[in-house]
Amino acid sequence: MGLTLKEEHLDFFLVPGGLLLMLGYHLFHLHRCLKLPDTTVIGCENHNKKAWVRKTLEVAAKDRGQAITVINSSISAATSLASISLGLSSLIGAWIGSTSHNVFISSNIHGNKSLSVVYIKYIALLSFFLVAFACFVQTVRCFVNANFLISMPNCEVPASHVEKEVIRGSNYWVIGLRSLYFATNLLLWIFGPIPMFVCSVITVVLLHYLDRNTAPLPQFKTLPASHNSQKNGKEMTAVTSANDRRERSDTVEPEHLASI
Template identity: 40%
Template sequence: MEEDELDYLLVPLGLLLLLLYHVWLLFTIIKHPSKTVVGLNAQSRHQWVFCMMSDPLKNGVLAVQTIRNNIMASTLLATISITLSSLIGVFVSSDADNSTSEIVFGNKTPLLSAIKYFSILLCFLVAFLCNVQCIRYYAHVSFLITLPASVDNTETVEYVARNLNRGSYCWSLGLRAFYLSFPLLLWIFGPIPMFLCCSMMSFLLYFLDTTSSFTRRLHRRSFNEDTLKACDVESISQVSQRVCIEEYNLHSPLLHAASNSAC
């Protein structure tokens, strides 16, 4: 098989593999959110918003600082993505008339080379836009999180939780764009590394996105160990408190007797 035929065969197969995985992931998030990390995180953020807004005077500073940390992380990713986009644009414009790209495997035609660089540039631009939207939602939530919310009026809590989840979804889409840029970068070196990267990334993303029996066992192993240690520490503290109370009850009659004799 010739080099051009490998590009026409392996590259669509790798992209189709990633597309089918994300279509399945989207269907699972919509139908069975508890089986995905995205759905569980959305439910956890909803509970966190309800806890923070139940007492804004006490939890307002903690909520604003948490959202500020997320804004700083989104700002960092947005800066990295727009910087990489600018560097790729400068590299393509300066190397447009050169023929040095012909030494790379699978890069014999100028049109194919342009498609490779344009796809990478598009990934970083999408990541930049998603992170900017993430900053927008988080900044809006930082104002709304300090509003007092009663138990009867849950519309405010639902609105704040919805905006917070939208910001998190934009963050996830920005990360997916970064993930997709890895096989596209390897496509510069040929279609075979690109296809292998797509296959490995699908497996790794399945491990990171789902909460199946296999992944749940691996995720909860360290948590169970920490929980057992915490339970042991708590049981030890309870036993020590019980011993102190029993000693106090044992010696308290003697103390009362000594105090009465002294009187």
């Protein structure tokens, strides 16, 4: 007796296959981040952020305005992504409560078109958007705490405390982005299991290329004080020269008009 693969059975093979492919890659990437962080982009970024925190805390609290601006930019980006995730979750939740699902039971979609599978698509997609929202909110919390520590006046803040908050916020950011990647694949499941599986394969190939780091980790060295003073002296000289030229032009112009 030969087995015939019906169209309704595609969802039971391709969708779990695509999800397992994505999950397997991220477990492999997590192993690399923990054991060989130098070979991953995440490990390189964490190395740079730790160096940034150490160099930031070497200056006085009143001179850390640029560092606070960097943290605020990260907070704004995380807030925007959290708002987008929450908005899409609300839209999907409202769609689940509605009674019109004809767009997902179209004859042009290959796969299982039963109402129960449609609800599973909705709930799975909603779950990943909610996970992304929660992760971005935690990112904002960690960066706000790091902002408080960096801007604390008349106090020597341990660098390990600030590094912990910055790295933790970055990890939540990464998890939120990966949840959006999963949500994108599940979004294509609405149009059938075949687009979802193809998107999973393409996503894994692209992430495997983008997550690798082949360059050596940069070593950051503090510039000598003479270099900074020389640079500031050149800037002051340039400003002084510009002011002198402006003053000479202001004095020459009235004499020229008087002679006329």
